[in-house]
Amino acid sequence: MIGLRRIDPDEFTLRLDAVLDVYVAAMNPPADQIAGRKVIMGNHAANPGFACLFAERSDGTPVGVAYGFHGVPGQWWHDVVSRALAEQNGEASARGWLGDALELAEIHVHPDYQGKGIGRRLVRGLCADRAERTAVLSTRDRPTAARHLYRSIGFVDLLTRFVFPGGYEHYAILGTVLPLRD
Numbered sequence: 001m002i003g004l005r006r007i008d009p010d011e012f013t014l015r016l017d018a019v020l021d022v023y024v025a026a027m028n029p030p031a032d033q034i035a036g037r038k039v040i041m042g043n044h045a046a047n048p049g050f051a052c053l054f055a056e057r058s059d060g061t062p063v064g065v066a067y068g069f070h071g072v073p074g075q076w077w078h079d080v081v082s083r084a085l086a087e088q089n090g091e092a093s094a095r096g097w098l099g100d101a102l103e104l105a106e107i108h109v110h111p112d113y114q115g116k117g118i119g120r121r122l123v124r125g126l127c128a129d130r131a132e133r134t135a136v137l138s139t140r141d142r143p144t145a146a147r148h149l150y151r152s153i154g155f156v157d158l159l160t161r162f163v164f165p166g167g168y169e170h171y172a173i174l175g176t177v178l179p180l181r182d
């Protein structure tokens, strides 16, 4: 039985290695990127409106993790995506989607536990009871489980084939209005 539990920023910081274990198992990133990712994740815990959910086994081991926060100017992702959205669709669109947004930063489920509805529960749980007008995220622009999951929850494409500064892979930027529809 996998239960969901809210994790506050202090516990998130203490359990960062366990978060990273799930991330590494799910994403299989190049080894030389893991230390940098840990620093970025650790810094995220200080962002306004930070919220995190663990999907845990009964022994307390997390097998899924999702977190997000309130996006504000000055945050790297927020600024890059705002600029790109304004360039493509105009300032009003950028403000409409990102001006009062929950930014879903990470959602990962350990491969042994994927396909059991945990990812859906994590996204829905994180978006529940938020005050923001929208929720936004980026994901690889490929026919992945994540792409399928977000679309089925109600996220729409805001930008596709987007390449982040310094990167080379294509990403999709997605958004939905909150609260999520049933």
Ligand SMILES: CC(C)(COP(=O)(O)OP(=O)(O)OC[C@H]1O[C@@H](n2cnc3c(N)ncnc32)[C@H](O)[C@@H]1OP(=O)(O)O)[C@@H](O)C(=O)NCCC(=O)NCCS
Residues within 6 Å of the ligand: 026, 027, 107, 108, 109, 110, 113, 114, 115, 116, 117, 118, 119, 120, 121, 138, 139, 140, 143, 144, 145, 146, 148, 149, 152
């Ligand atoms: C994306 C992820 C978090 C989803 O978690 P999950 O627990 O497997 O998701 P769920 O079981 O809730 O299922 C999600 C949906 O994707 C579908 N799905 C599963 N694998 C799929 C695949 N390879 N291709 C397309 N759809 C797939 C499921 O059938 C389900 O859809 P349905 O309810 O319409 O049948 C998980 O697959 C994961 O961690 N992937 C690797 C890391 C990642 O990409 N994270 C997201 C970064 S933005």
